[in-house]
Amino acid sequence: MCEQVAGEGDHFIADLAVSRAYLNRDQYFPGWVFVILRRHAEELYDLTAGERAALIEDVTDMARALAAVYRPVKLNYELLGNQVPHIHWHLVPRLAGDPDPRWPVWRVPHDPAPLPPGPLRDRLEMVRRALAAPR
Numbered sequence: 001m002c003e004q005v006a007g008e009g010d011h012f013i014a015d016l017a018v019s020r021a022y023l024n025r026d027q028y029f030p031g032w033v034f035v036i037l038r039r040h041a042e043e044l045y046d047l048t049a050g051e052r053a054a055l056i057e058d059v060t061d062m063a064r065a066l067a068a069v070y071r072p073v074k075l076n077y078e079l080l081g082n083q084v085p086h087i088h089w090h091l092v093p094r095l096a097g098d099p100d101p102r103w104p105v106w107r108v109p110h111d112p113a114p115l116p117p118g119p120l121r122d123r124l125e126m127v128r129r130a131l132a133a134p135r
């Protein structure tokens, strides 16, 4: 994750206060986004109170933007780090028609669904616009 936040790449959405947001390459669940802490830290208790507060505001701002775009039944927030120990939130809008709506997305076996360049640009732009919209 340290390498990812060092650059923008083609899935970069925006810089937030203490984090950077990226669209997950796998868009099987539309709007699946990562909010990645800009500096390296592994646990919430490694952050200062100010960083933690700023991070939760970043996550909330992104969640609000995703809700505006996708009108989900429920937004999921997951902070795991078992595989990649660098604080990164998974934000996943769970939409009507979700294949397994009562359980985490990890339980849904599927082939990854990357977007072709045009739809990827459109999706990034939609989320950026929602993020910039006044509340």
Ligand SMILES: [Zn+2]
Binding pocket: 001, 002, 003, 039, 040, 041, 085, 086
């Ligand atoms: Zn790291």
